[in-house]
Amino acid sequence: MKRAVFSNPWLPILILSPQLAIIAVFFYWPAGFAIQSSFFLQDPFGFGSTFVGVSNYTDLFASSEYLRVAWFTIIYTVLVTFFSLAIALLLAVKADNVLRGAKTYRTLLMWVYAIAPPVAGLMGVMLFDQSTGPITELFGAFGWDFRLGVNYWDTATAMIIVAVWKQVPVNFIFFLSGLQSIPRSVREAALIDNRSASGRFWDVIFPLLAPTAFFLLIINITYALFDTFGVIDTLVKGEPGNNPMTLVYKVFIDGFRGNDLGGSSAQSVVLMVLVLILTIVQFRMMERRIHYT
Amino acid sequence: MADITDTTPAIIAAPASKPTRRIKWGLVGDHAILILGSLFMVVPVFLVFMTASHTPVTVHTEGMQWWLGDQLAENFHAAMFEKGGFTDTVDGMRMLMNSMILGIGFAVGKIIISMFAAYAIVYFRLKFATLAFWIIFTTLLLPLEVRILPSYEVIQGMGLTNTYTGLIVPLIASATGTFFFRQFFRSVPEELVEASRIDGAGPVKFFIDILIPLSRTMIAAIFIIMFVFGWNQYLWPTLITTEEGFFTLVRGIRQIVQTYTDSSIPEHGQAMALAIIAMLPPVLIVIFFQNWFVKGLTESDK
Amino acid sequence: MSKVTLDRVRKVYPNGVEAVRPSSFEIPHGELVVMVGPSGCGKSTLLRMVAGLEDITDGTLSIGDRVVNDVDPADRNIAMVFQNYALYPHMTVAKNMGYGLKNRGLPKAEIDAKVREAARMLNLSEYLDRRPSQLSGGQRQRVAMGRAIVRSPELFLFDEPLSNLDAKLRNQMRIEIRSLQRRLGVTAMYVTHDQVEAMTMADRIIVLNAGQIEQIGKPSEIYNRPASTFVASFMGAPPMNLLPASYNGNGHVALGDDLALPIQADADHAGEVQLGIRPEEVHLSDKGKTPFQLDLIEELGASRLLHGKLAGHEFTVNAPNDDAPLEGTLMLDLPQHALHLFHGETGRRL
Numbered sequence: 001m002k003r004a005v006f007s008n009p010w011l012p013i014l015i016l017s018p019q020l021a022i023i024a025v026f027f028y029w030p031a032g033f034a035i036q037s038s039f040f041l042q043d044p045f046g047f048g049s050t051f052v053g054v055s056n057y058t059d060l061f062a063s064s065e066y067l068r069v070a071w072f073t074i075i076y077t078v079l080v081t082f083f084s085l086a087i088a089l090l091l092a093v094k095a096d097n098v099l100r101g102a103k104t105y106r107t108l109l110m111w112v113y114a115i116a117p118p119v120a121g122l123m124g125v126m127l128f129d130q131s132t133g134p135i136t137e138l139f140g141a142f143g144w145d146f147r148l149g150v151n152y153w154d155t156a157t158a159m160i161i162v163a164v165w166k167q168v169p170v171n172f173i174f175f176l177s178g179l180q181s182i183p184r185s186v187r188e189a190a191l192i193d194n195r196s197a198s199g200r201f202w203d204v205i206f207p208l209l210a211p212t213a214f215f216l217l218i219i220n221i222t223y224a225l226f227d228t229f230g231v232i233d234t235l236v237k238g239e240p241g242n243n244p245m246t247l248v249y250k251v252f253i254d255g256f257r258g259n260d261l262g263g264s265s266a267q268s269v270v271l272m273v274l275v276l277i278l279t280i281v282q283f284r285m286m287e288r289r290i291h292y293t
Numbered sequence: 294m295a296d297i298t299d300t301t302p303a304i305i306a307a308p309a310s311k312p313t314r315r316i317k318w319g320l321v322g323d324h325a326i327l328i329l330g331s332l333f334m335v336v337p338v339f340l341v342f343m344t345a346s347h348t349p350v351t352v353h354t355e356g357m358q359w360w361l362g363d364q365l366a367e368n369f370h371a372a373m374f375e376k377g378g379f380t381d382t383v384d385g386m387r388m389l390m391n392s393m394i395l396g397i398g399f400a401v402g403k404i405i406i407s408m409f410a411a412y413a414i415v416y417f418r419l420k421f422a423t424l425a426f427w428i429i430f431t432t433l434l435l436p437l438e439v440r441i442l443p444s445y446e447v448i449q450g451m452g453l454t455n456t457y458t459g460l461i462v463p464l465i466a467s468a469t470g471t472f473f474f475r476q477f478f479r480s481v482p483e484e485l486v487e488a489s490r491i492d493g494a495g496p497v498k499f500f501i502d503i504l505i506p507l508s509r510t511m512i513a514a515i516f517i518i519m520f521v522f523g524w525n526q527y528l529w530p531t532l533i534t535t536e537e538g539f540f541t542l543v544r545g546i547r548q549i550v551q552t553y554t555d556s557s558i559p560e561h562g563q564a565m566a567l568a569i570i571a572m573l574p575p576v577l578i579v580i581f582f583q584n585w586f587v588k589g590l591t592e593s594d595k
Numbered sequence: 596m597s598k599v600t601l602d603r604v605r606k607v608y609p610n611g612v613e614a615v616r617p618s619s620f621e622i623p624h625g626e627l628v629v630m631v632g633p634s635g636c637g638k639s640t641l642l643r644m645v646a647g648l649e650d651i652t653d654g655t656l657s658i659g660d661r662v663v664n665d666v667d668p669a670d671r672n673i674a675m676v677f678q679n680y681a682l683y684p685h686m687t688v689a690k691n692m693g694y695g696l697k698n699r700g701l702p703k704a705e706i707d708a709k710v711r712e713a714a715r716m717l718n719l720s721e722y723l724d725r726r727p728s729q730l731s732g733g734q735r736q737r738v739a740m741g742r743a744i745v746r747s748p749e750l751f752l753f754d755e756p757l758s759n760l761d762a763k764l765r766n767q768m769r770i771e772i773r774s775l776q777r778r779l780g781v782t783a784m785y786v787t788h789d790q791v792e793a794m795t796m797a798d799r800i801i802v803l804n805a806g807q808i809e810q811i812g813k814p815s816e817i818y819n820r821p822a823s824t825f826v827a828s829f830m831g832a833p834p835m836n837l838l839p840a841s842y843n844g845n846g847h848v849a850l851g852d853d854l855a856l857p858i859q860a861d862a863d864h865a866g867e868v869q870l871g872i873r874p875e876e877v878h879l880s881d882k883g884k885t886p887f888q889l890d891l892i893e894e895l896g897a898s899r900l901l902h903g904k905l906a907g908h909e910f911t912v913n914a915p916n917d918d919a920p921l922e923g924t925l926m927l928d929l930p931q932h933a934l935h936l937f938h939g940e941t942g943r944r945l
Contacts, residue, residue, distance in 0.1 A: 005416055005417055005418045005486075006416055006417050006418070006495070006496040006499075007417070007418050008417065008495075008496050011413075011417070011496055011497075012413035012417035012419050013413075013419075015409035015410065015412060015413045016409065016410050016413040016414070016425060018405075018406045018409065018410075019406050019407065019409065019410035019429060019468075019471060020410075020425065020428065020429070022406065022462060022463075022465055022466045023428065023429060023432055023466050023468075025447070025466075026444065026447070026448075026462060026463040026465075026466035027432050027435070027440075027466040027467070029447055030440045030443035030444040030446070030447045031435060031440050031443070033443040033446065033447060034440050034442070034443040037443065087330070090326065090330075091326065091327065091330040094323040094324075094326045094327050094330075095327055097319075097320070097323045098320065098323050098324060098327065099609075101324070101327075105327045105330075105331060106583075107580060107583060108330075108331035108334060108335060109327075109330055109331060109334055110579070110583070110587075111334070111576055111579055111580050112334050112338075113521070113579060114521050114525075114572065114575035114576040114578070114579040114580075115338075115525075115572045115575070115576065116524070116525035116527060116543045116546070116571065116572065116575075117525070117527060118527045118543055118546045118547065118550075119543065119546055119568050119571050119572050121546075121550075122546050122549060122550060122564070122568055123337050123338070123340075123341055123568065125550060126340075126341070126344065126356075126357050126561075126565070127337060127340070127357065129356060129357075131356070132352075132353075132354070132355060132356025132357070133356060133357070134340065134356060134357050137356075165333070165334070165337070168330075168333075168334070169334070170590075173587055173590060173591065174590075174591055177587065177591040183679065183681065185677040185678070185679055185680075185681035186681045186682075186683065186684075188646075188648050188668075188675075188677070188681065189675070189677060189681040189682075189683070189742075190683070191647075191648065191668045191669065192646065192647075192668045192669055192671075192673065192674070192675055192695065193669065193694050193695035193698055194669055194694070194695070194698040195667050195668075195669035195670060195698070196698070197319070199698060203694070204683055207685040208684065208685060210685075222436070226436045226438040226439065227436075227438070229438055229527065229528050230527040230528065230543075233527070233528075233531075233547070233550075234546060234547070234550045237550045237551060238547065238550060238551055248438050248439070248441075251438075251439075251441065251442065252441060252442075252528070255441070255442035255445075256442070256445075256532070261442065261446075264442045265442065265443060268439055268440055268441070268442065268443065271439045272435055272439055272440070275435055275436070275439060279433075
């Protein structure tokens with residue numbers, strides 16, 4: 001809070017109101033609506049709805065299909081998060097090492113940030129095409145009969161690769177900026193203290209990157225859970241069938257294809273709780289996050 | 294006291310033997326990894342571009358192409374100016390315009406609204422400041438994707454489907470921009486407010502004469518991030534725009550993909566051309582305004 | 596014996612800038628050498644080459660009898676104290692000090708003993724479990740010192756270690772570092788831009804300018820017989836007065852048209868010279884023969900600085916503070932031993 005503030009009574013309310021109005025109408029109303037609908041069963045033809053208590057939720061957790069999607073979402077999130085963080089960290093460490101061409105590498109490694117997930121998905125459709133895709137052919141050379149859209153785990157692999165490809169740039173940017181904010185003299189002190197480069201990395205550099213890494217961990221989990229919708233939708237060509245999907249995709253499918261407002265809303269609420277937990281964890285960790293120097 | 298030889302360069306002959314330049318294998322390895330990483334990022338898009346220069350039949354039978362064909366201009370022309378193909382009533386130009394409206398409308402709307410809100414929160418003594426803060430803050434928790442169906446129901450109930458308002462405004466209902474600006478305003482030295490009050494500037498003058506000029510780079514950075522974010526929206530436009538006249542380029546990708554499930558040979562070349570057009574504006578902005586963009590992105594963390 | 600020998604050591608950066616011209620000197624065992632000069636003079640580059648943080652372009656560097664040009668910093672058996680301390684923010688004080696020893700594979704008990712001993716010497720015993728962020732600037736400085744001490748290095752390197760401290764602490768730490776280095780008997784190289792630090796701490800001083808060594812010598816030599824106008828004006832506060840003059844080759848220096856001073860030096864250069872006179876070696880005297888036009892008095896307490904003009908040039912006199920009112924034209928006594936002659940073009944001492 002600032003010491004010096006203006007004490008005009010109506011101006012702040014006036015300039016705050018657009019934000020509050022938009023949030024009220026397009027955030028709180030829908031969110032409340034979701035929570036409310038999750039306790040009702042809607043008539044499929046749109047004629048009224050019946051209060052059904054928590055049965056939408058119990059149905060959800062009794063559904064083997066929902067649990068299967070939840071399970072896949074976990075695996076998918078873990079793999080996407082791990083690989084996009086690991087690859088980005090490796091590249092950032094290397095880009096931080098080199099002097100020559102550093103700027104060019106930075107540009108080449110970050111520009112994919114600007115590509116929309118569904119465009120990346122469309123590229124995936126071509127690259128992993130069952131009969132002519134270059135990556136399919138590459139896998140074939142190693143004896144892997146890759147079948148996008150037919151084999152469950154093959155499709156999952158394509159989703160993960162495309163999702164990682166799309167996410168590496170953001171992580172790279174953050175890791176590189178984290179590395180560059182480590183004082184040069186601290187690295188040099190480590191150079192005198194430890195002759196092993198990997199020792200220096202794990203003892204000194206990595207702990208100093210930990211706040212960045214943790215922040216990115218949350219960002220990446222959120223990305224894998226929600227922002228890869230476009231990747232998944234395009235890779236399964238809008239028709240999931242027996243292909244893998246994530247929880248968010250299922251909310252969409254059940255709500256808009258299945259017209260199951262109650263069930264879809266219950267799923268939304270489950271996701272809201274999940275995000276809430278993630279956020280609480282993030283803030284807990286940020287409180288404990290050591291503010292170095 | 295040991296010998297001291299203070300030698301000026303003039304006295305020194307060239308050193309007996311020039312030390313051979315050591316090849317630093319570690320550095321070679323670093324470059325190798327970075328080159329591999331860059332290829333990983335660039336090659337897929339390269340293939341898309343090359344494929345966009347071939348006929349559908351070539352692509353259909355041989356897959357993506359590594360070399361430039363002779364259909365580049367034709368495919369881009371068709372993607373931009375021909376109606377039909379993937380959609381029946383719009384051409385690429387129309388979608389490009391819609392994407393621009395979404396990207397710029399979203400970015401500008403977000404910046405204006407969140408600058409105002411952040412200004413109110415940081416610089417005014419407000420009774421319910423904490424409450425307002427939390428009301429706005431909570432929106433950070435729930436991405437649109439989570440509350441997609443109820444949001445759709447609400448917008449539909451308001452009759453805003455197939456309107457630019459329905460397309461843009463609900464996307465603004467999150468506090469990311471407000472937080473960028475809140476953090477930035479808090480880093481502005483307090484003495485500036487004090488000085489400008491002594492100079493007789495009220496809240497409006499301070500905002501226009503001091504704060505906006507100070508925020509220029511920040512505004513530019515946020516504009517870039519928000520423009521890319523808005524341009525790349527997919528799920529919301531997919532739901533809210535069913536009339537093709539409102540399709541954005543990214544929304545159009547969905548139509549392309551769906552033609553792939555048809556039995557006829559899809560217009561691969563045009564599809565790839567449209568994909569290139571869809572990625573070009575945000576990519577160019579990010580590359581050319583890299584420094585602002587990176588600054589804006591990484592400083593949002595703190 | 597851990598002497599340090601530089602033989603025509605040179606540094607050229609990839610962009611072609613020659614940061615250090617070929618330089619040679621030797622530091623005998625146990626000596627503390629201060630490298631001083633303005634920023635960008637190459638003093639830090641020189642130190643960092645000794646540390647192994649910069650590649651040596653040409654020449655050889657030995658620590659003890661070992662050529663270390665291509666030896667890893669961690670294997671040079673050196674310790675370095677950085678300007679901003681460069682403590683590891685995520686490690687406790689004890690871990691900070693022991694990290695280098697741990698990497699050398701010393702047993703834990705031994706590391707512990709050494710850390711405790713160093714902490715006792717530096718009055719850090721109660722802070723061993725704290726993080727650097729919980730310490731004051733002076734304490735961090737001590738931790739950085741402790742980290743250097745526990746390694747029992749052959750050579751201490753100090754890169755402007757006191758410049759982030761306030762004036763009072765700086766004086767105190769100056770004495771502490773000096774006495775510690777004496778007690779441990781370890782050879783040390785110390786970089787600073789502060790000429791007071793250089794004068795007070797050094798066994799010998801190396802004055803650098805534009806990548807080149809201007810002079811090497813004991814503090815008294817540097818002060819009394821500066822080798823160039825650069826050294827003369829850089830070392831000493833207020834700096835030496837330098838006046839353009841001409842030397843006729845037979846014992847007289849002419850300042851302007853009507854002022855000639857007899858001089859002891861038997862310089863074999865006749866023509867344009869720079870005449871150097873330290874403000875504190877000039878005396879106000881009624882019997883003096885040199886007129887000085889007083890403009891402004893700066894009170895320093897113990898003495899006062901008189902600023903004015905001598906033969907039309909800016910001139911400063913450091914006079915004892917005796918409260919006597921002064922104004923107008925004063926007469927100065929310029930003793931012969933206080934006159935330094937420098938070449939008019941090269942600036943070298945004549």
